[in-house]
Amino acid sequence: MSKPRVLISDKMDPNAARIFEENGCDVDVITGETPEQLIARIGDYDGLAIRSSTKVTKEVLDAATNLKVIGRAGIGVDNVDIPYASSKGVVVMNTPFGNSITTAEHAIAMMMALARQIPEANAQTQQGLWPKNGFMGVEVTGKTLGLIGAGNIGSIVASRAQGLKMKVIAFDPFLSAERAVEMGVEKVELDQLLARADFITLHTPLTAETKNILSAENLAKTKKGVRIVNCARGGLIDEAALREMLDNGHVAGAALDVFAVEPAKENVLFGAPNFICTPHLGASTTEAQVNVALQVAEQLSDYLVNGGVTNALNMPSLSAEEAPKLKPYMALAEKLGSLVGQLAHGNLKRIGIEVEGHAATLNIKPITGAVLAGLMRRYSDTVNMVNAPFIAKERGMEVREIRNEREGAYSTLIRIKVDTDAGERTVAGTLFGKSQPRLVDIFGIGIEADLDGNMLYIVNEDAPGFIGRIGSLLGEAGINIGTFHLGRRETGGEAVLLLSVDQEIPQEVLKAACDCPGVKTVKALSF
Template structure:
């Protein structure tokens, strides 16, 4: 039997090649090639192991006629065209937890550097100035650290900060009160964190919800003299607003390891008093580089030799026997999880996955994983069907699974219910023709709809002429409706309108729809 062949195209720990070989793969280590050189070579390989230098584009994938798996030694996969890989049947894996400790420690190091002005004091001293009275620092002991994001890395930062005798408050939609107590920290809303924190450190992915989470407006809400650290993702902070806040003295110091545009060869922040930065070094320790290299080699070899799937971003963890039956159910489950996640807010503490009829005879774990992956995707850019249950547990989200052998109104049904501060919210779906996912119920209202692409969700008072007014508002904006579905509790009561749109809906148009008579809620959805 021919051995799978793997190319390592970026520099990584040499033990990665050894693991590939020990587990039955042939491996070549060829780094530093141009895209054209890689395109000419990639067709002979089954696996491609990369870090951040190799850009896996559509053109590379078109040339990769035998490629089965791409393994990223690290978290971010911005350098991989995942939709193109999926369309080619190529599994994309990452190692989301291999450098967590390293990144957390870098955030702590940046916090110390800000508190004691270490970079400026070092430069001054080496210039022979001995400006002892110029560099008056602050202690960390007794100060309040605000965590924006209390997941894996944020949780590690919290333990270190508590060891330094700091008080830790955290804003994280998935952090429950019980989990916060276990961690020894206080769960707060974002405005409360901004008002109280002496230091703020960010540990959240970059999503539509977190982009510029430290905006000009939110920076103005922070305590006078706050110090800010970002070792997570560029784009979480409005860099121009941060520059203005540093210049005014409202923000005493800022330490960035990541920038909105990288490599950051120039920035208005460079040279600003109180600003320090590093070139995306969060994962740059010997230990972290060894960990992620070994993990990606183990994962890829297991997939190529045995068919095992771990930490895949575009494929669930499945055996060959289960996959054909479970694939349409997992598509349905992910859509339902995404729907309820996009529409539910506040302190989410519980999620229940119920399967009924034919679905109850299947392995429910991949279905649960798909629900959780869809549910948490708006909060995490690394979540997948494999690590979603771990992330849910880490955040204290209580997950329950229920089987109903009976058949109800549908031959097969999947229901997802989340416990919110306003009570339980539930959505349900079925399969048409055994493989076409369909929504059949949303928050107690019956509705049959396909969840796909850009959609518009509206809750309104049932009244004559409302559909026409919505169509008119969208038409004036040049937006075309693909399909629309209606549901209501009773005549004249609360109604739901779910529209499939041919393009993304701009915020001003959403604002206009919100102003229509009888509208209670408007939300743009994406699937």
Template sequence: MTKPKVLISDKMDPNAARIFEERGCAVDVKPGMTPDELKAVIGEYDGLAIRSATKVTREILDAAPNLKVIGRAGIGVDNVDIPYASGRGVVVMNTPFGNSITTAEHAIAMIMALARQIPAANARTQNGEWPKNDFMGVEVTGKTLGLIGAGNIGSIVASRALGLRMKVVAFDPFLTAERAVELGVEKVDLDTLLVRADFITLHTPLTDQTRNILSAENIAKTKKGVRIVNCARGGLIDEAALKDALDSGHVAGAALDVFQTEPAKESPLFGTPGFICTPHLGASTTEAQVNVALQVAEQMADYLVNGGVTNALNMPSLSAEEAPKLRPYMALAEKLGSLVGQLAHGNLVRISIEREGAASELAGKPIEAAVLAGLMKQYSDSVNMVNAPYLAKERGLDVRSVRHEREGAYNTLVRVTVGTSQGDRSVAGTLFGNDNPRLVEIFGIGIEADLTGDMLYIVNEDAPGFIGRIGTLLGENGINIGTFHLGRRPNGAGAGGEAVLLLSVDQPIPEDVVKKACALEGVKVVMPLAF
């Protein structure tokens, strides 16, 4: 039997090659290749182990007919074209937890550097000055740390901050009250965190929901003299707004390890008093580099030799026998999770996944994982059916899977109910023709709709004339309606109740059109959706 062949194309701990060999893989170590050089040899390999230097583009993937798995030693996979790799059947793995402690410690170091102005004091002292009276720091003891994101890294930062006798408040939509108690932090909403925190540190992925989470508007809500740390992802902070807040003195100090554009060779923040930066060093310790290298080798070897899947970003855990039956159900489940994740407001507390009829006879875990992946993709674009259950558990989300053997109005049904701080929200779907996912109920209102592409969700008073008004508004703004789905909750006979409208449209709805739709007579809720 021919051994699987692996290429390590970036600098990595030498023990990674040893692990590949011990576990039955042939390995070549060729760091520093140009894209053309990589393209010329990649066709020989079953696996590619990388860090951040190697860019796995379409051209590289097209030249790799034998490639089965790409392993990223670290968290970020911005250098891999994951959708294209998925289309070619290449599994993409990362090691999301190997550098958690290192990144958390860097955030704590940044907090201390801000509190005592260490970089500026060091520079002037080494310049021959003795500026003792120019630097008046603050203690961290007794101060309030605001944690935006309480996942793996955020929870470690909380633990270290509590050891420094800080008070910790945390904002995370997936953090339950029970998990907050376990961590020793106070769970709050974002506005409360902004008002109360003396220090703010960010530990959340960059998604459409978190981009510029510290916007000019939100920075203005913070306490005067706040200090801000970001060792997570560039783009979480509006850097121009941060510059203005530092110049005005509203923000006393800011420390960034990540920037919106990297490498950050220039930035308006450079040279600003109170600003500290490092060149994306969060994972740069000897221990972390060893950990991620060993982990990626173990994961890739397990997949190539035994078929085991760990920390894959684009592949569910499925056996060959289960896949054909489960695949359409998983598509339905992911769409339902995505829908309820986009529509549910308030902090999530629990989620229930119910299967009725034919769905009750299938394995529940893959369907549950698909629901969680759809739900949590609203907050992280690296979530999939493999890591979503772990992330939900990490945040203390109460996940329940219920199987009903009864058969109702549909031969097969999947229902997803989320409990939020504002009450329960439920959606349900079925399969048409055994493989076509279809929504059949939303928040207690019967409605049949395909969930695909860009859509517009509207709740309005069930009264004559509304459909014409919304159609006219979209037409006047050049937005073409693809499909039109209507459901209503009657209030007695005829009109007067509550109606739900789901429209599929040919392009994303601009924000100004959403605002105009909100202003239409009888409208209660308007939300753009994307699937």
């Protein structure tokens, strides 16, 4: 039997190639190729090890006729078309923890440089100006640091900041009260953090929920004189709004390692007062580069030689026998989790996953993983059915699994209950024809609906003419309705409208729907 062939297409520690060879793989190290050269070459390989330079596009994947796995030495996988890789049966892995310490330390270094204006002072001193009286910094001791995101990297930053005698507060929807106590931080809402923090650091991925989390509106809520550090992802801050705040002095300083567009050869922030930046150096230490290179080599070779799956972003951990049986249940579970994640307001404290009827006879762990992956996807761009349980545990989320083999109104059912600050929320779904996921209950209201594509969710008072008004509103906006599903608690009571549309719904249309008489809640959903 021939050995699996692996291509290392980006520069990484030489020991990675040695590990591949020791673990039974043939490896070629060919870096710096053009996309056309990679396309011409990739068909010969079973595995591809990359960093951020190689772009694994649809064209590359189409040419990769033998490719089984892609390994990213690092966290971000923006350079890989994961959905298309999944459709081609290619597993995508990353190494999410190899550069955590390095990135956290860079954030602390940026914060200290910002507090004491070190880059500017250094530049002027080397120009022979000796500006001893031109710079007045601030101490970090006793100041409040606000973490937006308290996962692996955020928790390390918290620990380092506490060593500097700072008070640490954190906003993270998945951080439990117990985990906050364990970390020694105060869990707060975003508005509280913005109002109280002297320094703000960001440690969250870029998702639809976190994009421009420091928007113009939120920047205006910050304490005057705040200093902001972002070593996480570009796009978390409205850069134009931040420039305005730096110019008018509301924000005393900002330090960015990442930008919305990279490489950042031009940027609205360049030249702003009290602004410092680095060219995406968060993971750039010798130790981190060695760690992620060795980890990706171990993971890829284990998969290619033994079938082991570690840190996969698009593949659950399943045996060959279980996979066909569980596939439709996992699809249902992920859609239900996504629905709860998009609709449940407030901090998520506990989640209960109940399987009933035939579903109770199956392996519940992959179902749980699928629910958690769907639930947390709006907050993370790397969560999947493999790593979701770990992330939930890291955040201190209590997860309960309940089996009930009795059959109720449906022969098989998955029910999800979440406890939030706003109360308990429950959704349930079943399989039609043993393979078609279908929602059958939402927050106690019976409704049968597919969960697919772009959808609109409305809670309103049951009254004549409402459906016509919503239909006219969407029609006037040029939005075509695919399916229409209704449910209500009682005549004249609270009703739910769930409809699918052929395109993303603009914000102005959502606002117009909110302004309709009798409407309580309007939410655009995406599956």
